[in-house]
Amino acid sequence: MAKITYIAFDGTVYDIEAREGTTVMENAVRNSVPGIEAECGGACACATCHVYVDPDWVEATGEPQPMEEDMLDFAQDVQPNSRLSCQIRVTAALDGLIVRVPESQG
Amino acid sequence: MQAPSEGLNHAGLFMFTEVQRSIMSEIIETDVVIIGAGPVGLFAVFELGLLDIRCHLIDILDKPGGQCAELYPEKPIYDIPGFPIITGQGLTDNLLAQAKPFAPTFHLGEMVAGIERLEDNRFRVITDNDKAFIAKAIVIAAGGGSFQPKRPPVPGIDVYEGKSVHYSVRKMEAFRDHDILIVGGGDSALDWTLNLQPLAKSVTLMHRRDAFRAAPDSVNKMRALAEAGQLKLVFGQVTGLEGDDGHMTHAVIVDNDNQEHRLPATRMLPFFGLTMKLGPIAEWGLNLHENLIKVDTEKFETSEPGIFSIGDINWYPGKLKLILSGFHEAALMAQAASRVVNPDKKVLFQYTTSSTSLQKKLGVA
Numbered sequence: 001m002a003k004i005t006y007i008a009f010d011g012t013v014y015d016i017e018a019r020e021g022t023t024v025m026e027n028a029v030r031n032s033v034p035g036i037e038a039e040c041g042g043a044c045a046c047a048t049c050h051v052y053v054d055p056d057w058v059e060a061t062g063e064p065q066p067m068e069e070d071m072l073d074f075a076q077d078v079q080p081n082s083r084l085s086c087q088i089r090v091t092a093a094l095d096g097l098i099v100r101v102p103e104s105q106g
Numbered sequence: 107m108q109a110p111s112e113g114l115n116h117a118g119l120f121m122f123t124e125v126q127r128s129i130m131s132e133i134i135e136t137d138v139v140i141i142g143a144g145p146v147g148l149f150a151v152f153e154l155g156l157l158d159i160r161c162h163l164i165d166i167l168d169k170p171g172g173q174c175a176e177l178y179p180e181k182p183i184y185d186i187p188g189f190p191i192i193t194g195q196g197l198t199d200n201l202l203a204q205a206k207p208f209a210p211t212f213h214l215g216e217m218v219a220g221i222e223r224l225e226d227n228r229f230r231v232i233t234d235n236d237k238a239f240i241a242k243a244i245v246i247a248a249g250g251g252s253f254q255p256k257r258p259p260v261p262g263i264d265v266y267e268g269k270s271v272h273y274s275v276r277k278m279e280a281f282r283d284h285d286i287l288i289v290g291g292g293d294s295a296l297d298w299t300l301n302l303q304p305l306a307k308s309v310t311l312m313h314r315r316d317a318f319r320a321a322p323d324s325v326n327k328m329r330a331l332a333e334a335g336q337l338k339l340v341f342g343q344v345t346g347l348e349g350d351d352g353h354m355t356h357a358v359i360v361d362n363d364n365q366e367h368r369l370p371a372t373r374m375l376p377f378f379g380l381t382m383k384l385g386p387i388a389e390w391g392l393n394l395h396e397n398l399i400k401v402d403t404e405k406f407e408t409s410e411p412g413i414f415s416i417g418d419i420n421w422y423p424g425k426l427k428l429i430l431s432g433f434h435e436a437a438l439m440a441q442a443a444s445r446v447v448n449p450d451k452k453v454l455f456q457y458t459t460s461s462t463s464l465q466k467k468l469g470v471a
């Protein structure tokens with residue numbers, strides 16, 4: 001298990017124990033973190049699970065793949081630390097990960 | 107379109123004003139109008155066709171296939187019975203091939219704006235393109251609703267929409283001699299950059315990164331124009347619009363070095379892809395369940411006799427939004443629709459494998 005902290009736009013903090021191998025999006029949806037819609041169910045086809053990765057965790061989560069970069073073009077307020085949370089897989093190395101939900105999804 | 111509360115007739119269905127009726131240029135008579143050409147609408151053509159029912163399909167997209175073709179054409183689907191794996195576009199192509207013997211007519215790029223019941227119990231269907239249909243039955247296969255352009259999160263953008271901010275180009279002339287700001291990195295953004303550049307006063311193409319999803323040929327042409335100083339290429343995001351009474355004069359942009367600029371712009375075309383909105387369906391007087399159309403599970407008929415609803419847009423206890431469920435719904439709906447379209451005709455239960463009459467219809471016997 002790895003602890004993931006989601007910070008909603010209004011500042012509400014959700015600490016969630018996530019199983020390795022699941023995605024950051026799936027854990028958000030299962031725990032009803034507001035602003036993570038995942039309309040397409042995790043197929044990297046909609047950009048409604050957009051999050052900002054905490055600067056300290058950008059390296060550990062890695063770079064988006066080209067398909068994810070293409071889909072990020074459809075997200076709002078994209079920053080250098082923007083990711084689609086359906087494309088971040090939980091590993092032991094991500095224990096403590098912090099992600100924020102953008103205002104436009106608030 | 108007038109407010110629904112004023113336009114409802116006694117049956118609760120939407121009514122058109124005399125003005126709306128008089129501008130309907132073309133009237134098409136048919137057995138069934140299918141609203142939505144997604145996978146479920148396409149399969150309905152096949153099931154209705156086996157029962158000798160002819161269909162016209164209307165979809166706001168410029169191509170058939172609904173979500174499968176628009177949102178995930180290249181992605182694999184694993185739960186279509188009989189296909190261990192098939193892509194969204196592959197399934198769409200197969201459904202089109204399967205429906206081909208029944209020669210459906212497609213009306214693409216048009217949104218169904220309203221439906222009303224006529225005195226003879228048939229229906230009139232009208233599109234936002236002023237096309238009118240008269241049908242004996244209607245099948246609403248509108249999925250997640252109509253695809254509509256995504257609006258960028260720029261404060262106050264709604265004031266400029268329709269005047270200075272447009273999500274599509276209907277008439278190129280409306281852009282002549284304007285300072286045009288085009289935002290996006292896909293084919294629509296690039297195509298309109300290239301098409302409008304010769305007649306614009308200036309064109310700025312803005313994208314969040316120096317990589318484009320569009321066809322490489324268009325990207326090369328765009329880059330050549332940018333190098334020749336004939337268009338401006340900017341990497342960043344729009345944060346605000348300035349102007350008066352919906353007429354834009356400047357866009358405020360933040361580039362990727364976090365510098366704010368004011369860019370002269372009197373027209374803006376944002377291309378951020380499509381999202382699904384229920385659209386006008388909510389105004390048609392049908393019983394809804396959380397924005398989905400309530401149907402029974404025998405005929406998949408709505409609260410209005412003769413109007414059926416199948417696929418993602420309908421709801422009944424136990425509903426699963428799966429393509430295979432939509433296919434089942436189409437088959438049962440067709441049986442019931444046949445009784446509406448051809449009340450005197452007896453519906454025989456037959457297999458496509460063994461019935462020569464069905465095989466004749468399919469053109470294989």
Ligand SMILES: Cc1cc2nc3c(=O)[nH]c(=O)nc-3n(C[C@H](O)[C@H](O)[C@H](O)COP(=O)(O)OP(=O)(O)OC[C@H]3O[C@@H](n4cnc5c(N)ncnc54)[C@H](O)[C@@H]3O)c2cc1C
Pocket residue numbers: 039040041043045141142143144145146147164165166167171172173174177178182183184185216217218219247248249250251252253384385386387416417418419427428429430432
């Ligand atoms: C990324 C992704 C992956 C998926 N994977 C699967 C899967 O593996 N298996 C599965 O079974 N399902 C899957 N689905 C769901 C599946 O795509 C839907 O269940 C299916 O598309 C529903 O088909 P439909 O024909 O009912 O509606 P849609 O495909 O939504 O088509 C409806 C059409 O109606 C049109 N329309 C709506 N209103 C109007 C109007 N007023 N006027 C004109 N046109 C209108 C729309 O533009 C649209 O083209 C997936 C969905 C997504 C987004």
